[in-house]
Amino acid sequence: MTATRRTRHTSSLTAMMPRRALLQAGAALALSSAALMLLPAGAAQAEDLRIGLSADVTSMDPQWNNSGPNNAIALHIFESLVFLDKNARYIPGLALSWKPVNAITWEIKLRPNVKWHDGTPFTSEDVKASLERPDKLTNSPGSFTSYTKPIARIDTPDPLTVRLTMSVPNYANLANDLNSVPIMPKKVAATLSQADFDSGKAMIGTGPFKFVRFARGQEIVMAKNPDYWGPKTEWDRAIFRIITDNGARSAALLSGDVDVIESVPSADVAKLKQNPKFRIEQQVSWRTIFWQMDQSRDNPPYVTDKAGKPLGKNPFKDARVRAAISHALNRDAIVSRIMEGLAVPASSIVSPQIFGHPGTKPDAYDPEGAKKLLAAAGYPDGFGLTLHATNNRYLNDAAVAQATASMLTRIGIQTKVETLPVAAYFTRARQGDFAFEMLGWGSAAADVALRSITGTPNPKTGYGTWNWGKYSNTQLDQLIEKSLTTVTSDKAREENARAAARFAMADHAIIPSHSQLAMWAMRKDLKYEARTDEWSLAQFFHKQ
Numbered sequence: 162m163t164a165t166r167r168t169r170h171t172s173s174l175t176a177m178m179p180r181r182a183l184l185q186a187g188a189a190l191a192l193s194s195a196a197l198m199l200l201p202a203g204a205a206q207a208e209d210l211r212i213g214l215s216a217d218v219t220s221m222d223p224q225w226n227n228s229g230p231n232n233a234i235a236l237h238i239f240e241s242l243v244f245l246d247k248n249a250r251y252i253p254g255l256a257l258s259w260k261p262v263n264a265i266t267w268e269i270k271l272r273p274n275v276k277w278h279d280g281t282p283f284t285s286e287d288v289k290a291s292l293e294r295p296d297k298l299t300n301s302p303g304s305f306t307s308y309t310k311p312i313a314r315i316d317t318p319d320p321l322t323v324r325l326t327m328s329v330p331n332y333a334n335l336a337n338d339l340n341s342v343p344i345m346p347k348k349v350a351a352t353l354s355q356a357d358f359d360s361g362k363a364m365i366g367t368g369p370f371k372f373v374r375f376a377r378g379q380e381i382v383m384a385k386n387p388d389y390w391g392p393k394t395e396w397d398r399a400i401f402r403i404i405t406d407n408g409a410r411s412a413a414l415l416s417g418d419v420d421v422i423e424s425v426p427s428a429d430v431a432k433l434k435q436n437p438k439f440r441i442e443q444q445v446s447w448r449t450i451f452w453q454m455d456q457s458r459d460n461p462p463y464v465t466d467k468a469g470k471p472l473g474k475n476p477f478k479d480a481r482v483r484a485a486i487s488h489a490l491n492r493d494a495i496v497s498r499i500m501e502g503l504a505v506p507a508s509s510i511v512s513p514q515i516f517g518h519p520g521t522k523p524d525a526y527d528p529e530g531a532k533k534l535l536a537a538a539g540y541p542d543g544f545g546l547t548l549h550a551t552n553n554r555y556l557n558d559a560a561v562a563q564a565t566a567s568m569l570t571r572i573g574i575q576t577k578v579e580t581l582p583v584a585a586y587f588t589r590a591r592q593g594d595f596a597f598e599m600l601g602w603g604s605a606a607a608d609v610a611l612r613s614i615t616g617t618p619n620p621k622t623g624y625g626t627w628n629w630g631k632y633s634n635t636q637l638d639q640l641i642e643k644s645l646t647t648v649t650s651d652k653a654r655e656e657n658a659r660a661a662a663r664f665a666m667a668d669h670a671i672i673p674s675h676s677q678l679a680m681w682a683m684r685k686d687l688k689y690e691a692r693t694d695e696w697s698l699a700q701f702f703h704k705q
Contacts, residue, residue, distance in 0.1 A: 210398070210400070212400070212401050213402050213404045214697065215405060215422070215424035216230040217553075218403065224291075224298060224342070225303075225355060226302050227305050227627075229603060229696070234381060238366035239367070242256035242288065254272075255344055256269045256270065258270045259336065262324070264330040266324060266326055267332075268323075272390065276367070277346050279365050283344075285317035285320055285322055286347050289323065289347075291350050292342060293309075295308070305341065306623045307623035308342050310623030311623070312325050313326045313327060314326040329645070331646045332645065333648045334609060334645045349363045360375075367389075367390065370399055371386050373398070378403055380400060382401075383399045384398050395704065401697075401699075402418075402419055407428075410424075411429045414439070414682055414683075420687060421682070421689070421697065422682050425680045427502075429682075430501070430503065438684070440685050440687070442688075444678065444679055445512055445678055445679070446695050447515050448602065448603035449603075451600060451673040453598050453600055453671055454477035454483065454630045454671075455477055455631065456630050456632045457630070461477070461596035463548075464546055469545060477630070479538045480669060481535070488534070489526075489568045492506035492507065495561060495675055500675060501557075503556060504556070504676060504677045506523045506675055507523060507675050508524070510610045510671060515604065515605065515693075517606050518662065519660075519663045532572050543573025545577075548579075548597045549581070550578070550579075550586075550599035551580065552582065555599070555677065556677045561599070561674065563578055590629050593629070601677075607661065607662040608641055608645050612645065613625070614628055615671065616637075617633040624638065624641075630671075632671070637668070640664055643661075644660070688703050689702050
């Protein structure tokens with residue numbers, strides 16, 4: 162895709178579903194009918210929950226791609242040692258407790274009487290194999306190794322005890338890491354084939370649902386796990402329909418084809434709130450939408466002079482250029498006009514309610530000051546740029562890209578836009594095909610996010626696994642490490658996390674744009690406590 166894409170948004174409540182969406186809906190219906198044949202007799206009358214997902218799920222392997230849509234789906238089947246509540250606070254999961262024994266050793270006590278979907282018991286050997294597996298997935302498009310690299314050794318003294326020897330003394334971030342790695346049986350952990358997961362062969366978890374089928378790009382079907390160790394879901398089946406088109410997703414809810422949709426299109430929120438047949442649940446998401454810049458190569462792609470010829474140097478290596486870009490963004494306008502009030506301006510890598518947010522305000526909108534910064538950096542006439550973004554992953558992502566391009570053009574950076582579907586976009590971004598790109602990231606703590614996004618890429622430590630721009634600053638790395646090894650108190654660690662976040666933003670390691678709202682629209686008789694992690698977890702939907 163090379164041409165600039167212009168976006169025009171009209172309310173999907175008054176628009177007819179496009180032919181392609183109708184064809185997809187028909188295919189999904191056929192797949193649902195086929196899925197019924199896989200269930201026991203009488204299941205056709207089962208109580209189903211049908212959820213319209215806004216983003217594609219690229220793999221059923223829970224450790225293959227560390228992306229929100231994949232992680233949310235995996236949680237129905239594969240659980241982690243530590244869970245998150247709706248406010249992104251840690252609570253016991255498959256582990257009842259985790260505590261330090263000394264400066265480098267942690268002891269984890271596992272929940273007893275948990276069984277895998279095939280009836281075999283859950284043990285410490287399964288945990289060991291699961292924590293060792295991410296390092297073996299060498300071609301993963303979104304590695305989980307940042308959560309496992311700090312572990313130097315794993316011991317299993319008995320079936321319900323795991324001892325972790327850490328490579329970093331006083332490691333304070335273990336709860337986050339244990340939350341982030343899905344656990345699978347030892348025999349499944351030996352499977353590296355994506356096909357075995359997508360077909361269901363390797364889909365053996367401990368979660369509240371069992372795998373039924375995965376139709377790529379269309380739907381995922383799960384059935385209730387009657388032997389689940391925790392509270393039983395009230396749904397016999399959970400059916401997740403992939404509906405990335407905003408208009409088609411709203412239309413599916415209005416027509417009754419689904420019971421719930423996530424990422425409610427901004428143009429439809431007001432009318433859905435006024436419709437007595439539906440309800441909306443929302444809260445500020447932990448996800449911040451930001452821009453990464455190539456800060457490593459001397460001649461990054463898509464950076465030119467005004468005539469379209471290669472610029473011959475990398476302007477993003479200059480902190481003044483990065484600061485100019487930040488001051489060029491009118492975040493209030495993006496929130497009010499493009500996001501239609503369904504976001505808050507961002508000043509950091511995490512949203513305001515998240516652990517370690519520095520409490521700073523966004524950079525002021527100052528186009529004249531931005532022009533002066535560009536001139537001081539040696540670009541009085543600006544330069545040319547093509548920015549890249551998704552067009553089906555984040556709320557109004559393509560429109561945000563267009564607005565951002567206009568704001569950069571206003572200060573002299575003549576900017577074009579190229580948007581792509583998320584699957585192709587992530588692959589190309591990770592390969593370094595772009596110079597200025599959009600990413601959305603959600604995390605339970607600022608230092609954790611900084612480690613992945615701004616840490617100097619290092620396969621030995623797991624830093625920088627999503628640092629597409631290859632930003633590197635030794636002082637920031639040291640601040641992140643200091644925060645992640647502060648065990649004296651949560652208060653002390655949070656202050657160190659804030660210090661790291663302030664440093665990163667002062668250096669404009671990334672350019673934060675906004676934090677979107679996590680939002681669901683559903684039938685009036687359903688209830689769901691909105692989660693800051695944006696995940697649509699079927700087990701937490703209830704009938705009123």
